[in-house]
Amino acid sequence: MTKKISASTVRRLSHYLRSLEGFEEPGGTVSSEELAARGQTTAAQVRKDLSHFGSFGKRGLGYQVDELRSRLRRILGIDRTWRVALVGAGRIGLALFEYPAFRARGFECVAIFDSDPDKIGTELGGLVVRDPTELEDAAGELGIELVILAVPAEAAQEMASRAVDAGVRGILNFAPIRLNVPPRISVEDVNLVMELEALSFALSQEQREG
Amino acid sequence: MTKKISASTVRRLSHYLRSLEGFEEPGGTVSSEELAARGQTTAAQVRKDLSHFGSFGKRGLGYQVDELRSRLRRILGIDRTWRVALVGAGRIGLALFEYPAFRARGFECVAIFDSDPDKIGTELGGLVVRDPTELEDAAGELGIELVILAVPAEAAQEMASRAVDAGVRGILNFAPIRLNVPPRISVEDVNLVMELEALSFALSQEQREG
DNA sequence: CTACATTTGTGACACTTTTCACAAACGTCA
DNA sequence: TGACGTTTGTGAAAAGTGTCACAAATGTAG
Numbered sequence: 001m002t003k004k005i006s007a008s009t010v011r012r013l014s015h016y017l018r019s020l021e022g023f024e025e026p027g028g029t030v031s032s033e034e035l036a037a038r039g040q041t042t043a044a045q046v047r048k049d050l051s052h053f054g055s056f057g058k059r060g061l062g063y064q065v066d067e068l069r070s071r072l073r074r075i076l077g078i079d080r081t082w083r084v085a086l087v088g089a090g091r092i093g094l095a096l097f098e099y100p101a102f103r104a105r106g107f108e109c110v111a112i113f114d115s116d117p118d119k120i121g122t123e124l125g126g127l128v129v130r131d132p133t134e135l136e137d138a139a140g141e142l143g144i145e146l147v148i149l150a151v152p153a154e155a156a157q158e159m160a161s162r163a164v165d166a167g168v169r170g171i172l173n174f175a176p177i178r179l180n181v182p183p184r185i186s187v188e189d190v191n192l193v194m195e196l197e198a199l200s201f202a203l204s205q206e207q208r209e210g
Numbered sequence: 211m212t213k214k215i216s217a218s219t220v221r222r223l224s225h226y227l228r229s230l231e232g233f234e235e236p237g238g239t240v241s242s243e244e245l246a247a248r249g250q251t252t253a254a255q256v257r258k259d260l261s262h263f264g265s266f267g268k269r270g271l272g273y274q275v276d277e278l279r280s281r282l283r284r285i286l287g288i289d290r291t292w293r294v295a296l297v298g299a300g301r302i303g304l305a306l307f308e309y310p311a312f313r314a315r316g317f318e319c320v321a322i323f324d325s326d327p328d329k330i331g332t333e334l335g336g337l338v339v340r341d342p343t344e345l346e347d348a349a350g351e352l353g354i355e356l357v358i359l360a361v362p363a364e365a366a367q368e369m370a371s372r373a374v375d376a377g378v379r380g381i382l383n384f385a386p387i388r389l390n391v392p393p394r395i396s397v398e399d400v401n402l403v404m405e406l407e408a409l410s411f412a413l414s415q416e417q418r419e420g
Numbered sequence: 421c422t423a424c425a426t427t428t429g430t431g432a433c434a435c436t437t438t439t440c441a442c443a444a445a446c447g448t449c450a
Numbered sequence: 451t452g453a454c455g456t457t458t459g460t461g462a463a464a465a466g467t468g469t470c471a472c473a474a475a476t477g478t479a480g
Contacts (some may be wrong), residue, residue, distance in 0.1 A: 007410075015404070038388075063428090098301055099402065136279055201285070241457065257459060269457050
């Protein structure tokens with residue numbers, strides 16, 4: 001179980017779990033074939049993905065839905081609540097803050113930071129916006145392990161470093177730069193411009209090829 | 211040039227372009243080594259990525275920044291303006307709508323659709339919110355080629371199909387489902403819960419391994 | 421109990437992506 | 451001009467991912 005799991009496998013696991021949620025027969029089973037049909041993948045891929053974490057299917061039957069679901073949750077580390085801080089109370093940050101899916105999956109936003117003096121001290125969604133210099137104190141106090149970083153590119157590195165100093169272990173980064181953090185820190189980048197550019201590339205490519 | 215370009219290559223191209231923007235010596239050059247240092251990659255990777263589109267470096271010197279920049283823009287298809295419609299005027303949709311980086315890169319939001327009767331007819335950011343049934347007419351009229359789909363999972367498939375019928379060629383999908391669309395349509399998924407789960411997985415993995 | 425229809429788990433294979441290594445090209449300087 | 455240091459472009463090797471095919475389990479039905 002100490003083998004390296006690829007990013008694509010993790011994404012698929014997350015997707016399998018999502019698929020299982022529309023599945024409400026108690027005690028039912030699901031085959032790798034069915035699971036594959038709901039995702040955009042193959043039965044063999046499903047089985048290989050799951051096999052990295054032990055063998056919890058029954059041959060001839062498939063996987064027990066309830067068990068698979070809880071196993072996936074355990075594997076993904078969402079069989080608990082993660083305490084998250086929002087850094088950057090701009091439009092995107094606030095939209096995420098109120099995104100119901102986050103809370104529903106156990107990601108609980110417990111603090112908001114923003115360096116805009118006009119915002120500091122005001123209340124947003126039941127939390128008082130704090131100065132980012134308070135991050136270090138607050139992180140310990142509130143048990144913050146994850147940060148959603150939604151600040152302009154110019155400020156991102158500084159805020160990331162501050163979060164790292166505060167003891168945060170993971171960063172969901174919306175700024176379009178590669179953060180420079182110690183290797184023990186996990187960073188996931190969400191680069192919206194990049195996504196649009198990928199679309200633009202695909203569309204232009206089609207045209208070039210006729 | 212008709213070879214298949216991998217998604218990771220496209221993402222890196224986008225990133226190279228972003229890196230070059232902080233580069234304001236007119237007529238300067240940049241080596242694959244420097245470009246690699248700014249990204250999270252290697253010099254060989256940079257050269258191979260670029261070589262798929264012709265050889266526009268000078269041996270012994272590197273790449274001319276101005277030229278590389280405009281070549282990358284051409285390659286990515288952002289040497290023009292893309293007309294985009296926002297479908298779903300919820301929090302995330304509106305945040306994206308006003309995201310300055312989009313417009314700055316040539317993605318121009320020219321229409322907003324939402325099926326909420328309370329929103330239809332109201333003005334948001336200078337545009338009147340329309341009923342999604344108008345998509346087909348509006349798409350032709352306004353030259354919409356891309357759609358940002360930011361609606362709840364339940365509505366996503368229907369809206370996607372409508373957009374496809376309207377002649378849209380690309381969809382940036384924020385709903386956590388795999389859209390079922392004809393193969394000629396490009397879809398990029400942005401799944402925020404999945405990203406958080408990937409972080410959660412990485413953090414839990416560390417703990418398991420001690 | 422045996423034959424049978426399923427479906428998993430997994431080694432072997434195929435394909436993709438990255439890394440390596442080096443010849444070829446370029447500018448410079450004497 | 452010619453030797454030199456640099457950096458590209460690219461085949462070939464290595465590493466990583468996905469697919470296939472099939473033996474081993476499992477439940478069912480007779």
